[in-house]
Amino acid sequence: MSILGTRVVRTEDPRLLTTGATYLEDLRLPELQGAAYATFVRSPMAHARITEIDVSAALAEPGVVAVLTARDLDDIPDRPAGAGAEPLLAGDVVRFAGEPVALVLTEEAYQGEDVAELVSVDYEELPVVVGVDQGLRDETLLFPGTDSNVVSTGGAEAFDDAAFADCEVVVERTIVNQRVAAAPLEVRATAAIWADDRMTLWVSTQNVHGVRDAVVDRLGLGKGAVRVIAPDVGGGFGAKIGADRETITVGWAARRTGRPVRWVETRNENMVGMSHGRAQVHTVTIGGSRDGRVSAYRLDIVQDCGAYIRLGTMLPNLTMLMASGVYDLPRVETAYRTVLTNTTPIAAYRGAGRPEATAAIERAMDLFAAEIGMDAAEVRRRNLVPPDKFPFTTKTGATYDTGEYAKALDTVLDAAGYEELRAEQRRRRERGDPRQLGIGVSTYVEITGGGPEAGETARLSVHTDGTVTVWTGSSPHGQGHATAWAMLVQDELGIPMDRITVRHGDTDVLTEGVGTFGSRSLQLGGTAVHNAAVEVKERARELAAEEMEADPADLVLDTENGTWTVRGVPGQGVAWAQLAERAGPDGLSADTKFATKQATFPFGAHVAVVEVDIETGVPRLVRHVTVDDAGPVVNPILAEGQRHGGIAQGAAQALYEEMAYDEYGNPVTATLMDYTFVTAAELPSFELVAMETPTSVNPLGVKGIGEAGTIGSTPAVQSAVVDALAHLGIRHIDMPATPERVWTAINEARTAQ
Amino acid sequence: MIPPKFVYRRAGSAEEALSLVAEYGDDAKLIAGGHSLLPLMKLRLAQPEVLVDIGRVRELSYIRGEADHIAIGALTRYHDLEHSELLAEELPLLAHASGRVGDPQVRHRGTIGGSIAHGDAASDVPAVVLALDGTLVVSGPSGVREIPSGEFFHGPFETALEPEELLTEIRLPRPASSSWAFQKLTSRAIDWAVVAVAVQGRSVGLVNMGSTPLRATAVERALADGAAIPDAAAQAAEGTSPFPDRNASTAYRQHLARVLTRRALEEAGSRA
């Protein structure tokens, strides 16, 4: 029986959860002996001109190795200082609170903050731009010399006024997809050495190769001059893609001073220095007929870029691409503008552009349903792309591979007991229960893998002791690659998992690779491993044929015990160890790269049930039922884990989380006392329903599951809050639906009635 | 998030704590559970030169039934209050409220004395002690004094404690009425109260409704005058001016005080 599809307990967990894992701070390598500790001096101001930096007092402190500022960055290539270009250390101007201004190196870690306080920076305040509305006004420009804070636009140049002309009903609304923080358990960290004209960086990252390329580029080094290693990584959620300015600066400082340098940020710094996510404002317009058919949809996106361009110009393109969701809509128009503001830059956050698309269309569907007085699930059903239309190309240019949208919707409604929930809702409304029930339905499709540069690498070696090492270009940071990759190899080679070691994160071993983000690992990295196993198997067949003096075509591998025998010939056969021996010095190994331009499109449907205490406004998620179809499941424990985490994170955006700034650009949620990320206590046990629709894009038939839960849950939970109050005439509440926001909405609705 | 340098001294007894505080004077700060002080130090909002650690002064950790009151040592931790059989029997309000503070880590470290001495109006236990008409026993250079809880809380993070004084004991009279309730509204389970209401009999304490823990005197008066619960509770925000913050505006807090007071009185009534 194949091990694939079975509930194999994660082999990496004992190490990751108890002892034995090596996160960046745990590294005790001889190369890092005598390292200096890096502390960044960060701007307390959101927008200011730096008139002077005096480091003399800091330099006089005991334990100080160096204090470095932008002026010291004279040994790296110049960068065109165009709009949105992010420096390593701020030069003349700081553009967000928390921006690195100087780097302090000390003998001991604890000395850093004391010394940083002594670096005296004179700031001349500049007017601050907070929020996209202010950014769009262009009264204050973040980059003087440009004529606008808008750094990128795309989509329709002008909307077609006639698009909604034939609609019986048109609804328009502006909704906010708020800024959130990734807040991974392990904060950002880097260690760096410069030796023999080479830089080695240990980085807590999702993609060592991307970090390497960024460092090479920024510091003007030869491609071979940088090695990047990722040890165990404690979470990333998209915000650990690539090399942040701090990482590059730490590498540079190691070269500059000739000393190993270590940096690990504080939680406070993490909240302001690590990229934030989402931060879009949508104006949705939806029109159709009273029978529930939607004929036109428009999505106008304003993306808050933050102070510099990280991914702020890329994300809205994904949002536009996925704008029409699971629906077959005759007319779709999209456009975006990306606007600079004096806030932490925006980059990927679990879903990266796609959750925003889903949130917008799902909200629009709800608004449309409310306007025509039809059940929200029914309106969705009437507009879904039918199964016989796949592959389906949307008006925004995405080609969906496979999908069973109506089946997903009906399955989740059935599992949730939708009709009974509606009946319970009616009963509570009738008796004026202070705890009203809301039911939120969302359907979604998202895009994973694919893209022109996509692909992933693997190396698989069978050793002479019969064990296997798998190197993957993919980059686990909690997902469970060690378990899944070993299962794929065991399934193909019949070598038991406990003899298979999975390794990742060293650009000197696999010089090519991409990493883990965008739910790409299994479909690309897993396929690369699978293909490597297939290659090794074919090579082994030849070797076994030589060994047994038989025709390769007659060799059979018994995957139950991992031995090769000749068909029809009884006997012991040969084991993998023997074949590895026979393979000689080159070993029994394969290097593979799997690439495909074609993306996959996971989809699903969620039902959230929320109780709203209408006296206090407190919403509480009491049930969450989902179908998340990402094709065949290699290991349900891993897939369910991804769904659980995703649902929690998505629900958190709907109900709790927001990275907020005051009018002066001060972050007001920069500690975990103020940034209310979700905990298990706020969440019900999730009810997960299985559904597997394969894709033909890769040999495993799999799609990505890493972000699906997040994408489906946010709109379902938000919608459930609104639905609980629908009888009061409430149609929308922006996220996060905090108790006071809900209470205010109730008050306003009552006043209006 | 790394505090500046400080001198650390550990006191083995209340007496030693007092003499250490006397020795260092204004530069010294007592640390008990550290769960209010350390966050402030990590953010460098507090920068004491000397920390006098009283966390291991065992003699100040106790819960005792006395003739007419219950005596609680200032170093008693929330966890011990939450699980005390004596309190479950005689002062379930305090046990229950203690169990709603923060999360398990906080409850294993934080102390009743630290919470009261810190004088944070957002803390739960001070309002409970106030509602219970507790008395605070304080030792200092000039001996021991007893301060009624009604005179103890002066303003935001300001109390009747003098710099060189140590809070040693909290005395809580056995309540005349056994009806009690504690209603705490939080965004997430581990959060501080947006507003909380403690009820013992006809005493009502309010958390986070101003610069100090408060008694809802208008409610208490109305109840004494025989008002029905909803009418009395409607006066819960009378005379309060809670600070607006990210969690709640002044108006929303006042609304919550009314709703939670009504619920608390009803809940207490169901226990009578």
Ligand SMILES: Cc1cc2nc3c(=O)[nH]c(=O)nc-3n(C[C@H](O)[C@H](O)[C@H](O)COP(=O)(O)OP(=O)(O)OC[C@H]3O[C@@H](n4cnc5c(N)ncnc54)[C@H](O)[C@@H]3O)c2cc1C
């Ligand atoms: C994550 C988190 C969540 C929390 N949630 C809540 C909550 O929901 N509700 C709540 O009420 N509290 C909450 N707290 C605060 C917690 O209850 C604190 O532990 C408590 O307020 C202070 O007690 P402590 O023993 O830790 O005092 P410390 O932090 O050690 O001291 C606080 C102050 O009191 C002084 N002090 C301490 N003991 C004495 C004494 N015996 N005599 C004189 N002065 C003294 C100290 O000098 C210091 O100024 C939370 C804290 C954290 C970190």
